[in-house]
Amino acid sequence: MIVGLTQLAYIVATTLFIFALHWMNTPTTARKGVFAGVAATAIAVIVTWAQPGVVHHGWIVIAIIAGFIVGVPLSQVPLTAVPQRTALSHAFGGLAAGLVGTAEYYLWLSEGPEHLTAFRMIAIIAEIILGYLTFTGSLMAAGKLQEVKWVPQRPVTYPLQNVSNLLLFGGALAIAVALALHPTAAWAPTLFPVIIGLALAFGVLLIIPIGGADMPTVIAILNSYAGLSAVAMGFVLDNKLLITAGALDGSSGLILAIIMCKAMNRSFTNVLFGAFGQVRHTTASGEEKVYKSETVEGAAQVLEQANFVVIIPGYGMAVAQAQHKVRELYDQLKKRGITVKFAIHPVAGRMPGHMNVLLAEADIPYTDLVEMDEINPDMPQVDVALVVGANDVVNPAARTDKNSPIYGMPIIDADKARSVFAIKRSKNPGFAGIDNALYFSDRTWMLFGDAKNVIGELVKQLAGSTH
Amino acid sequence: MNSDLWAMLYVFVLASFIGLGVIRRVSRLLYTPLMSLTNAISAIAVVGSIIVTGGDYPLRIRVLGAIALFASMTNIVSGFLITDRMLKMFKTGDRRGGAERS
Numbered sequence: 340m341i342v343g344l345t346q347l348a349y350i351v352a353t354t355l356f357i358f359a360l361h362w363m364n365t366p367t368t369a370r371k372g373v374f375a376g377v378a379a380t381a382i383a384v385i386v387t388w389a390q391p392g393v394v395h396h397g398w399i400v401i402a403i404i405a406g407f408i409v410g411v412p413l414s415q416v417p418l419t420a421v422p423q424r425t426a427l428s429h430a431f432g433g434l435a436a437g438l439v440g441t442a443e444y445y446l447w448l449s450e451g452p453e454h455l456t457a458f459r460m461i462a463i464i465a466e467i468i469l470g471y472l473t474f475t476g477s478l479m480a481a482g483k484l485q486e487v488k489w490v491p492q493r494p495v496t497y498p499l500q501n502v503s504n505l506l507l508f509g510g511a512l513a514i515a516v517a518l519a520l521h522p523t524a525a526w527a528p529t530l531f532p533v534i535i536g537l538a539l540a541f542g543v544l545l546i547i548p549i550g551g552a553d554m555p556t557v558i559a560i561l562n563s564y565a566g567l568s569a570v571a572m573g574f575v576l577d578n579k580l581l582i583t584a585g586a587l588d589g590s591s592g593l594i595l596a597i598i599m600c601k602a603m604n605r606s607f608t609n610v611l612f613g614a615f616g617q618v619r620h621t622t623a624s625g626e627e628k629v630y631k632s633e634t635v636e637g638a639a640q641v642l643e644q645a646n647f648v649v650i651i652p653g654y655g656m657a658v659a660q661a662q663h664k665v666r667e668l669y670d671q672l673k674k675r676g677i678t679v680k681f682a683i684h685p686v687a688g689r690m691p692g693h694m695n696v697l698l699a700e701a702d703i704p705y706t707d708l709v710e711m712d713e714i715n716p717d718m719p720q721v722d723v724a725l726v727v728g729a730n731d732v733v734n735p736a737a738r739t740d741k742n743s744p745i746y747g748m749p750i751i752d753a754d755k756a757r758s759v760f761a762i763k764r765s766k767n768p769g770f771a772g773i774d775n776a777l778y779f780s781d782r783t784w785m786l787f788g789d790a791k792n793v794i795g796e797l798v799k800q801l802a803g804s805t806h
Numbered sequence: 807m808n809s810d811l812w813a814m815l816y817v818f819v820l821a822s823f824i825g826l827g828v829i830r831r832v833s834r835l836l837y838t839p840l841m842s843l844t845n846a847i848s849a850i851a852v853v854g855s856i857i858v859t860g861g862d863y864p865l866r867i868r869v870l871g872a873i874a875l876f877a878s879m880t881n882i883v884s885g886f887l888i889t890d891r892m893l894k895m896f897k898t899g900d901r902r903g904g905a906e907r908s
Contacts, residue, residue: 695896
């Protein structure tokens with residue numbers, strides 16, 4: 340009877356989870372999705388807690404309260420810090436899976452070795468490898484995104500990196516096979532922590548060669564791993580709710596990772612093992628090219644004359660916290676009857692959808708946020724393209740220069756606009772270290788300075804000239 | 807046990823395909839909230855953590871469970887809250903400047 344009720348509740352929770360994701364297909368229904376998710380989780384927690392096997396309640400209460408104490412402030416971070424928060428929560432998800440897998444193994448080892456079938460052992464090992472690898476990998480990713488001092492920002496590469504990683508992974512796999520075949524052997528309990536150690540190390544090694552521009556893909560992959568570790572936990576505990584919820588998360592991360600890879604014209608393996616940084620030096624040298632700078636006054640005059648302005652935001656907008664100033668500029672231009680759209684590149688920023696959230700925070704209607712593929716055909720009709728802290732995603736070298744490391748990557752065709760203003764903090768090359776041909780084009784004028792200040796000045800100029 | 811294994815694999819494969827189908831239709835505007843939502847959903851690992859923490863098991867096992875429970879609970883709370891916080895910000899042109907969070 341109890342078993343039947345539990346299973347029924349789990350099926351209801353599964354259905355609600357699927358609806359939660361389904362409602363995310365448009366911003367108008369998306370919030371319903373959150374409520375469905377909360378309801379499903381609440382049902383699952385209550386039903387599980389009510390199981391006869393659960394007899395100690397004190398620690399559960401304490402852990403749940405502690406979860407609230409840490410979780411509520413974590414949900415209030417500024418939206419520019421959302422990539423770090425997301426990476427951190429992948430780390431928590433991985434840690435939970437790893438710990439439960441460890442606990443189950445030692446529990447069955449001492450109290451019911453007959454439970455440790457080869458199949459279950461494989462599931463446990465998959466769970467702990469995925470879990471611990473996601474844990475340290477996501478911590479590293481969060482550290483890179485937060486620009487923590489002791490985490491290297493630039494990709495770290497060393498000779499034979501991929502070979503040593505493969506050897507490490509091969510070693511872990513060999514131990515995994517040995518453990519799956521002899522889960523209760525005398526040496527098994529001592530070998531088990533070795534796998535944990537290898538998985539922890541592997542997570543770190545997987546992330547250190549990856550640069551900031553690849554973070555959207557990496558976060559999506561870690562998202563997928565966190566989901567798959569929950570699936571493995573489901574196999575270990577014979578729990579189908581865990582399997583379905585984990586599979587939904589796993590496929591979500593996978594789809595996002597594929598979309599991010601396509602948007603950079605790169606393959607999965609290339610992102611993970613390609614170490615983008617290595618090719619950097621090939622294009623960085625060459626003769627000095629000249630930028631044309633423009634004053635804020637001049638730029639404001641050109642903007643006033645325009646009919647159609649496209650703003651192309653990038654990570655620099657997030658760094659400078661310029662989204663609210665951008666919105667003031669948007670208002671000023673709109674007031675003059677100018678059409679203003681935002682062109683969003685899929686990998687702009689540090690995680691999928693990063694720019695959309697920042698612009699939505701600044702109260703810009705999402706109907707004016709346009710995807711790359713939709714805006715590109717209109718670019719030749721655009722009077723002014725204003726590049727705010729974006730770099731590689733508007734670099735025409737991706738279309739023209741076969742030697743460029745970003746060759747083949749789909750870009751927003753800013754160079755086709757009638758004129759381009761690019762706001763840039765300094766004359767240094769962007770994150771990927773590649774020269775941007777757009778900045779040297781006849782139609783491009785540079786506005787050097789912090790994005791927030793430059794746009795603030797633009798707004799002032801426009802506001803001053805209304806009367 | 808054996809038939810159960812196959813049933814679980816069935817569930818996994820079918821759920822993955824449902825996931826692929828549903829996620830593919832998610833609005834591109836919402837990829838960031840999607841990530842935090844799936845994060846909270848996969849924190850369903852809380853179920854496993856509760857069983858380990860609350861069971862009549864040796865202390866060290868339950869300690870591991872309690873830490874896992876804390877980690878998943880953090881993800882559930884922060885994941886759902888921040889998703890909702892972000893989704894509230896997505897507005898169309900005609901409702902601008904409307905209800906902000908208090």
